[in-house]
Amino acid sequence: xxxxxxxxxxxxxxxxxxxxxxxxxxxxxxxxxxxxxxxxxxxxxxxxxxxxxxxxxxxxxxxxxxxxxxxxxxxxxxxxxxxxxxxxxxxxxxxxxxxxxxxxxxxxxxxxxxxxxxxxxxxxxxxxxxxxxxxxxxxxxxxxxxxxxxxxxxxxxxxxxxxxxxxxxxxxxxxxxxxxxxxxxxxxxxxxxxxxxxxxxxxxxxxxxxxxxxxxxxxxxxxxxxxxxxxxxxxxxxxxxxxxxxxxxxxxxxxxxxxxxxxxxxxxxxxxxxxxxxxxxxxxxxxxxxxxxxxxxxxxxxxxxxxxxxxxxxxxxxxxxxxxxxxxxxxxxxxxxxxxxxxxxxxxxxxxxxxxxxxxxxxxxxxxxxxxxxxxxxxxx
Amino acid sequence: xxxxxxxxxxxxxxxxxxxxxxxxxxxxxxxxxxxxxxxxxxxxxxxxxxxxxxxxxxxxxxxxxxxxxxxxxxxxxxxxxxxxxxxxxxxxxxxxxxxxxxxxxxxxxxxxxxxxxxxxxxxxxxxxxxxxxx
Numbered sequence: 001x002x003x004x005x006x007x008x009x010x011x012x013x014x015x016x017x018x019x020x021x022x023x024x025x026x027x028x029x030x031x032x033x034x035x036x037x038x039x040x041x042x043x044x045x046x047x048x049x050x051x052x053x054x055x056x057x058x059x060x061x062x063x064x065x066x067x068x069x070x071x072x073x074x075x076x077x078x079x080x081x082x083x084x085x086x087x088x089x090x091x092x093x094x095x096x097x098x099x100x101x102x103x104x105x106x107x108x109x110x111x112x113x114x115x116x117x118x119x120x121x122x123x124x125x126x127x128x129x130x131x132x133x134x135x136x137x138x139x140x141x142x143x144x145x146x147x148x149x150x151x152x153x154x155x156x157x158x159x160x161x162x163x164x165x166x167x168x169x170x171x172x173x174x175x176x177x178x179x180x181x182x183x184x185x186x187x188x189x190x191x192x193x194x195x196x197x198x199x200x201x202x203x204x205x206x207x208x209x210x211x212x213x214x215x216x217x218x219x220x221x222x223x224x225x226x227x228x229x230x231x232x233x234x235x236x237x238x239x240x241x242x243x244x245x246x247x248x249x250x251x252x253x254x255x256x257x258x259x260x261x262x263x264x265x266x267x268x269x270x271x272x273x274x275x276x277x278x279x280x281x282x283x284x285x286x287x288x289x290x291x292x293x294x295x296x297x298x299x300x301x302x303x304x305x306x307x308x309x310x311x312x313x314x315x316x317x318x319x320x321x322x323x324x325x326x327x328x329x330x331x332x333x334x335x336x337x338x339x340x341x342x343x344x345x346x347x348x349x350x351x352x353x354x355x356x357x358x359x360x361x362x363x364x365x366x367x368x369x370x371x372x373x374x375x376x377x378x379x380x381x
Numbered sequence: 382x383x384x385x386x387x388x389x390x391x392x393x394x395x396x397x398x399x400x401x402x403x404x405x406x407x408x409x410x411x412x413x414x415x416x417x418x419x420x421x422x423x424x425x426x427x428x429x430x431x432x433x434x435x436x437x438x439x440x441x442x443x444x445x446x447x448x449x450x451x452x453x454x455x456x457x458x459x460x461x462x463x464x465x466x467x468x469x470x471x472x473x474x475x476x477x478x479x480x481x482x483x484x485x486x487x488x489x490x491x492x493x494x495x496x497x498x499x500x501x502x503x504x505x506x507x508x509x510x511x512x513x514x515x
Contacts, residue, residue: 107474108474109472109474110428113428131472132383132431133430133431134425134430134431134432136425136430137424137425137428137429137430137431137472138428139428140425140426140427140428141427141428141429144426144427172510173510174510175510359507360505360507360508361507361508361509362507362508362509363509363510
């Protein structure tokens, strides 16, 4: 049994402990301890019944901790020592865990960490490594998050929107340390899609699959960023694209459009073009109009301007930028690109350089710096 | 989001309580150190602490001097305008929270046990991963 199969069992085990009377925070701690023990002992001595092993080990951990706590407080242990036979409804348990871990009262970074641990079955150390913070800091972040949601009933329906935002954040974190967070986000979204028939869950899954399909072509040697138009499309993963399109079509057929479905539709249109020149920009602009109607987001208007620039020419794209706040992230990069397309190289070079100064990530900054150098070289070869 | 809080020996605007540390009483120095370590411990407890380090005031400039040659060292230069005293790295949910924490750190006690009101530089990290935007 590999680690990812082991991780898949974690939410179900937490569910069993909670149904036996454990509170969520203690159950989650006990399962984390059992998980860490499994990771060290299973490779040499795999159990015949992994789920049963985890439940038994976690339950004993929970009882030990509860007894220690009870004797410290001089109280009787409140839970039954002999577990009742729990009613089996593991799918509902897991769905509720998603909602609880992404509870709207939690700060985003805490919701992300808690989701990765309780639903994703990652260890605190793995999460800390992935987010480049000390393990002690991550442990505190998680236990504070659990204190914050302590006492919330586990059987309430939650807000799918907050769950999707958390999963989207995890996906965007990509790959760092020894954990592939993008793949983990896909796994968790795929699992969520089996638990609920909310079309936006399918929309997010489709969006992730379509983006993930392009991952290999998105970075060049030395981690340099390769923009969509310059990507080697033969390296796109056609299997993931086909799956993403199928998932998206089924979601769209439900006729309850949301922002993730609209974003996925745009990604699907890109995936559908064999060359950059064959891209159906007119349809992409239409989807951006939908997306704008759904979100009203200035970031969407900025991206829409790029699509308008391709569909109707760079001047039209620049006109579509009117009224947008120039302090918006990537505003300078978009105007630089549109000015270059319009032939204003002087202005484009300056805007690329300005965009590099305000970039939020190293690969983006380096890419924009190269663009500025490239355009300057065109001006004075 | 990670931020670097930079503390300067030199190069920052003058603080309100502008008495250099060598003129404090030993108790005032102890109180300052205690404040700093408690601040770091509190941030660890809130899940926001990443790293903190103090630097010696004196070092040297070093540069490459060509193949097969030892690096050239020079300095320290007394006239250097800017001198970093140390840093703290925090991982917080927002810029506002970073500013709030820098404000608390700047309230560390100095001469007379009064807050130094020291100017700290707050700089966002560039991330290694670009958010998916294409």
